[in-house]
Amino acid sequence: MTDVLHSFTLADMVRQQARVLPGTTAIVDGDDRYTFADMDRAANRWANWLAARSVGLGDRVAWHGPGDVRTLHLLFAAAKLGAALVPLNVRNTAEETARALETAAPALVLSTTPLDGAIDADAQAPAVRAAPADEPAIDPDDERPVLGVFTGAFSGRPKLALLTHRGIVTQSLVTAAYRLIEPGATRYLASGPMFHVGVHLKLLANYLFGGLSVLAPHPDAAALCRLIERERVTSALLFTPSIDQMIQANADRRHDLSSLRDVPAQPSDPSDGAWYEMTSCLRASGPTGYGQTETYAMVSFEARGPSGTGAFGRPSPVAAVGVARPGGIESAPGEPGEITVRGPQIMAGYLGEPVGIRHRTGDLGVFHPDGTLDFVGPVQEVIKTGMENVYPAEVEIALRRHPAVAEACVIGIPDPQWGSSVRAVVEAGAECTADELIEHTRRHIASYKKPRSVIFVAKLPRNAAGQVDRGAVHQKWGS
Amino acid sequence: MTDVLHSFTLADMVRQQARVLPGTTAIVDGDDRYTFADMDRAANRWANWLAARSVGLGDRVAWHGPGDVRTLHLLFAAAKLGAALVPLNVRNTAEETARALETAAPALVLSTTPLDGAIDADAQAPAVRAAPADEPAIDPDDERPVLGVFTGAFSGRPKLALLTHRGIVTQSLVTAAYRLIEPGATRYLASGPMFHVGVHLKLLANYLFGGLSVLAPHPDAAALCRLIERERVTSALLFTPSIDQMIQANADRRHDLSSLRDVPAQPSDPSDGAWYEMTSCLRASGPTGYGQTETYAMVSFEARGPSGTGAFGRPSPVAAVGVARPGGIESAPGEPGEITVRGPQIMAGYLGEPVGIRHRTGDLGVFHPDGTLDFVGPVQEVIKTGMENVYPAEVEIALRRHPAVAEACVIGIPDPQWGSSVRAVVEAGAECTADELIEHTRRHIASYKKPRSVIFVAKLPRNAAGQVDRGAVHQKWGS
Known part of the structure; x- marks a missing residue:
């Protein structure tokens, strides 16, 4: 572990931004605006509230709620205690959430919806506002985890990746060096879910460099257009479906989106010029990195x-x-x-x-x-559908729990709107329908992971060792 | 200490640049050009040559020679061994060099001029070229020192600041984030001495981001102009005296310096437009940071x-x-x-x-x-004269060694060309001249530290405790 002298943590960032740019607006959440000083005070209140509930160094706090400003307050509060925040995927089924909590083993769970063992976050708002705003007297080193994100269900069971202060700060510097944010000038619309690092990357880099970020926990196309116009947003994490909807919602050009110039995706019809007329985006090119x-x-x-x-x-x-x-x-x-x-x-x-x-x-x-x-x-497969990663192994495990399924192989097939969509190729041991199997998986895993199509086969292709030959399945049913 | 998994050292930088931009020119030294792959191979040869002389993890290697490409080869070689390079100030007196070596306690000293206990660097060139170019099998963590720079003689005795891989890499990222270098596009003229961090900062940041740097170990104004023109230099560490000389040397505009746009200083006569006509520099403003x-x-x-x-x-x-x-x-x-x-x-x-x-x-x-x-x-005083820091305590100690000096107080006075110049205010116990005292200090410390003016006083002002009142000396003789 790095010593504290050579550390620069997210706690240092939050504290120092409050001192360096006290009156500058850092975060906009709906109609609420927070300066860097406001954010620091709120983080301290949450930290003291958490500390009073015995959360401390090395602990994890789970957040089961919308990606609003509380996610950041809790992340920064965890940072100040040497703990880590684990934002849960609110699209999970109850079973998946239970498994995620079992994996994350948090010291405390906050939820905005009824959840076993969780504290009601909304009901605690007055208590948090009443908590002292003093800086907690803890100085964690920067190689500790501060953010836990679920990922990589290669094994069919999600793992919790523990990201460190140092990792986040380093990547923020690289983000600025390559002008993915413009130090102090980017106005970022963080419209994606907060349990993805894709949203955190620019949001935290922008915070570190003193820029403004706009949260949109419940985005619809019209709301996104209004926010972009009102806050003169320059950069937004938008994907093709949202872009298409925004083109529709702004067909009459009622919103001035000309400040927007940095978006990682393009409309489903790239030859449609409307998006490039209403924004200052340049036509997106291929992948920009790995x-x-x-x-x-x-x-x-x-x-x-x-x-x-x-x-x-x-x-x-x-x-x-x-x-x-x-x-x-x-x-x-x-x-x-x-x-x-x-x-x-x-x-x-x-x-x-x-x-x-x-x-x-x-x-x-x-x-x-x-x-x-x-x-x-x-090396093992992942299906990228919209912003989500679906791991075939996870869907296959759910399918195999159905009595009629003898074996299943799940693959991604090209999809014009979502990039890929989930297809199950099934060896059935008894009679059943595609709808039955889809409904069955839906009960066990998040809806976006369920197969969009099911193909029944007499026998799945197998290799010499008797394992399903995924390559052959792809070749035969992959398009 | 950080573990190796989370480290990124200068050794990693040199190795990876050779892989990522193998054929790109990294360094120009006079008429010699080195690609990133060349630099990596040369660093390996030096590392293996050093390792054969028992230099290893935690050691220091001293370099007493010009700031040519060998300084970088040795820095990178030291990095690959987990050792640190200590570039010595070649303007030091023999006495100062001996003291510096006593402080640095290097495992090995390389010199291009005769020096007690040092290996003749020029004579070793064939042996280094014949050393194997294999990567040394050492993976140091990045919180180790890799560069030692003498500084802060507040006590009258220089100290060796040990700078780390992590520190240099982090500052390089910040340097790029604030566009002190332009990733992959800066062409940097490193014309200052290599025993100053001022030169290393942009040189190493530019290396990390894949830019080209030009070394000018023996700069004169005409040579600098030629290099800037030939290499289309965009950024240079030049100070007022060099700028003035370059304006003279290029009075007939024989050299096209229009590529140059980033220089930290300005001509001694800022209203003289010649510099801004022959280069693309904008008029320099005040200090840009601390x-x-x-x-x-x-x-x-x-x-x-x-x-x-x-x-x-x-x-x-x-x-x-x-x-x-x-x-x-x-x-x-x-x-x-x-x-x-x-x-x-x-x-x-x-x-x-x-x-x-x-x-x-x-x-x-x-x-x-x-x-x-x-x-x-x-907190204690330093006199900044040109690029050099002169610590009054050090000059005072030298002065007190003269039999005629009862007490001395050294201060900086404003100097239009050098920023400050060194003045000694002396209580003499016996007769002596200013020239005698200047010549005396010159024998003990580097020439740039010697007083430019000496004022003899009957009694130096003192505070209640009997110590010299530096404030009063400043007020009376400080301009």
């Missing part, structure tokens, strides 16, 4: 050098990226292997599972001789 | 927010800056105190002297209510 939750977003950047063979740019200036053969030996240039990373941005580990000398990403990549990187696909 | 060797350059930035009361900007996003009363308690806003800093950029310590929970800078500052910072002056 990253994952465990590395707190990107560890390669297109902007890192002249374009070359690989579509995912070159490794970040502060990530030692490698590509390795199964035994751990470096692959030759041009030869695919598992992407591995060392660097300050790497998570402390999954809860209960420290990382080795290098982080193995679980993703296949190629390092080309010109120094560029390609992301080939997961 | 920093020191111990913090590896700047920990406050003008660009950090809107301008306010203080002239030194606001604390860096990753430095927890405070201002404290003598007892260590935080000063009130607006109240002067000693500037203290916590953060990853802080040195590991002076050799043999670890830092406490906060680094005390030895500088007086004020934190204004609007979050801006002012640098008031040293």
Whole structure:
């Protein structure tokens, strides 16, 4: 662990921003505006409220509620106590939430909806407002976890990636160096869910550099348009479905969206000029880098050098990226292997599972001789549908719980709106319908993970070892 | 100490740049050009040469020679061994060099001029070229020292500030975030001496981000003009005397200096338009931030927010800056105190002297209510003359060694060309001349530290405790 002298934590960030830019607006949440000084005071009140409930160094606090300003207050409060915040996915089923809580083992759970063992967050508002605003007298070092994010259900069971102060601060600096935020000038619309690092990345970098961020916990297209106009938003985490809806909602150009110039996606019909007329966005190009939750977003950047063979740019200036053969030996240039990373941005580990000398990403990549990187696909598969990652293993486990399912293989098929959609290829041992199976999975896992289509087959293709041959399933039913 | 998984060292930087931008020119040294791959190989050869001479983890290597490419090869070689490079000031007297070596206690000394106990660097060139270019099998963590710089002779004896991998990498990211270098686009002329962090800051940041740097170990005005033109230099560490000489040398506009746009100083006559016509520099404004060797350059930035009361900007996003009363308690806003800093950029310590929970800078500052910072002056005095820091205590000690000097007080007086110049106010116990005293100090300390003027007084003003009253000396003879 780093000593405190050489640490710079999110607690330091929150405290120092309050001192350095006390009257500057940091966060807009609906009609509420918070200066950096307000945020610091609120974080202290929450920290003292949590400390009075015995939350302390090394603990986790779970948040089961909307991605409003309380998520940030709690994150900063946890930071000040040397604890970590775990924002839960509110789209989870009760069963998934129970499993997530079992995995996260939090010292305290706050929820805005009824949840076993949780404290009612709304009911506590007066108590938190009445808590002292003094700075807690704890100085955690910066290699501690401060944010826990569920990820990588390769095994069919989500793991909790514990991200550190140092990782978040380092990636924030890189984010500013590559102008993904403009120090002090970005006005960021954080419209995505707070249990994704994608939202935290720019939100926290923007906070560190003194910019304004706008939270939109319950976004609809008209509300997003109003917020962008009112707050002169320059950067927003929007995806194709939202963009399409905003084009519709603003068809009469009633909202001035001309301040918006940085959005990672494009309309479903890229040739439609409306989006580029109503905003200052330039037509989005290909992928701009490679990253994952465990590395707190990107560890390669297109902007890192002249374009070359690989579509995912070159490794970040502060990530030692490698590509390795199964035994751990470096692959030759041009030869695919598992992407591995060392660097300050790497998570402390999954809860209960420290990382080795290098982080193995679980993703296949190629390092080309010109120094560029390609992301080939997961070593084990993940289906990216909209903003969500669906892990086939997890859906397969749910399917196998149905008495009629003998074996199942879940794959992603191309989908014009969502990127991919979930398809189940099923060996049935008894009669059942696609709708029955979809409804069955829906009861066990989040709705967005359920198969959109089910194909019944007499026998799934298998390899010599008797395991389902996923490649063959892809080839036959993958489009 | 950070674990290796979460480290990113200068060794990682050198290795990864060779992989990511193998054919890109990294360093130009006179007529020699080195790609990132060349630099990595040369660093490995030096590392293996050093390792064969038993240099290893935790050692120091002293370099007594010009600031040419070998300084970087040795720095990177030291990085790869977990050792630190100590570049010595070649303007030192033999006595000062001996004292510096006594302080630094290096495992090995390389020199290009005859020096007791040193290895002749020039004579070793063939042996180094013949050393293996394999990567040394050492992975140091990034909180180790990698660069030792002499500083802060408050006590009259220089101390060795040990700067870490993590500190240098973090400050490099901040340097890019605030566009002191432009990632991958800056072409930097490193014309200053390599025993100053001022030169290393942009040189190493530019290396990390893939830019080109030009070394000019023996600069004269005409040579600088030629280099700027030939290499299309965009940024240079030039000070007023060099700028004045370059204006002269390029009076006939024979050199196209239009690529140059970023220089920290201005001509001695700021109203002279010639410099701004021959370059693309904008007229330099006031100070852009506060920093020191111990913090590896700047920990406050003008660009950090809107301008306010203080002239030194606001604390860096990753430095927890405070201002404290003598007892260590935080000063009130607006109240002067000693500037203290916590953060990853802080040195590991002076050799043999670890830092406490906060680094005390030895500088007086004020934190204004609007979050801006002012640098008031040293807690103990330093005279900034050109690029050099002269510590009065050191000059006073030298003066007192002269038999005719009863007491001496050394102060800085304003100097149009050098910022300040050194003045000695002397109580003589016997007859002597100013020239005699200047020549005497010249024999004991570097020439730039010698008094430019000597004033003889019957009695120096003293305080109640009988100590020389420096304030009164300043008031009476300080201009």
